Amino acid sequence: MKALKNTKKLCTLAMLLAVAVVLGALSFRIGSGIKISFKFIPVFLSSVIFGPVCGGICGFLSDFLAYLFNPAGGAYLPQIGLVEALYGVSFGIFFYKASELNKKSIVKFIVCLFVNTVFFSLLLMSFFLKDLMGMTFLNTLIMRIPSTVVNLLLHIGGICVMLKAMPRIKKLL
Numbered sequence: 001m002k003a004l005k006n007t008k009k010l011c012t013l014a015m016l017l018a019v020a021v022v023l024g025a026l027s028f029r030i031g032s033g034i035k036i037s038f039k040f041i042p043v044f045l046s047s048v049i050f051g052p053v054c055g056g057i058c059g060f061l062s063d064f065l066a067y068l069f070n071p072a073g074g075a076y077l078p079q080i081g082l083v084e085a086l087y088g089v090s091f092g093i094f095f096y097k098a099s100e101l102n103k104k105s106i107v108k109f110i111v112c113l114f115v116n117t118v119f120f121s122l123l124l125m126s127f128f129l130k131d132l133m134g135m136t137f138l139n140t141l142i143m144r145i146p147s148t149v150v151n152l153l154l155h156i157g158g159i160c161v162m163l164k165a166m167p168r169i170k171k172l173l
Helices: 002-025 040-050 052-069 078-095 103-133 137-172
Strands: 028-030 034-036
Touching: 002 040, 002 052, 034 137, 040 052, 040 078, 040 137, 052 078, 078 103, 103 137
Parallel strands: none
Antiparallel strands: 028 034
16 A cells, blocks of 8 residues: 555656646746746645655756756756755745645745745845856846746745645645
8 A cells, every 4th residue: 555655656746747847848038037937836736745855856856857858058057956946845844734725824925935035036046147147146136136026926826826726636636
């Protein structure tokens, strides 16, 4: 019975990873600085269902595999994969086994989005991209603000929808 449960877990993770890769490959840009992607949704789901380690692995592998299928004319930056893994880990830390959207999950939701937005998306990603873009850290940070705000709004909407749907999602598993 345990082997069957592990097989089901592995297949579910593989499916979520495949969806994340497809959504990562389907991301698009608005102007030169805003990248829109819904890849975070399957990473979020893998984190909620299986925990921070699986969420981190899904985040990193989705970035790496999306790059392999759609290299966008540049070298792969593992630092960005690290940030994607940190998103998955943070989703898992704050939402592992979350069952619905309630008062307790709203507080976790706000703290998680703050950590992901300020520390990972703005500070860490700006630090990793500054040399690639040939800019100072502060200029890179300022340039990333519009993209971060747009993605924050996507995260708010996507995570709210996923948390509301979590009772139905868990029934499927």
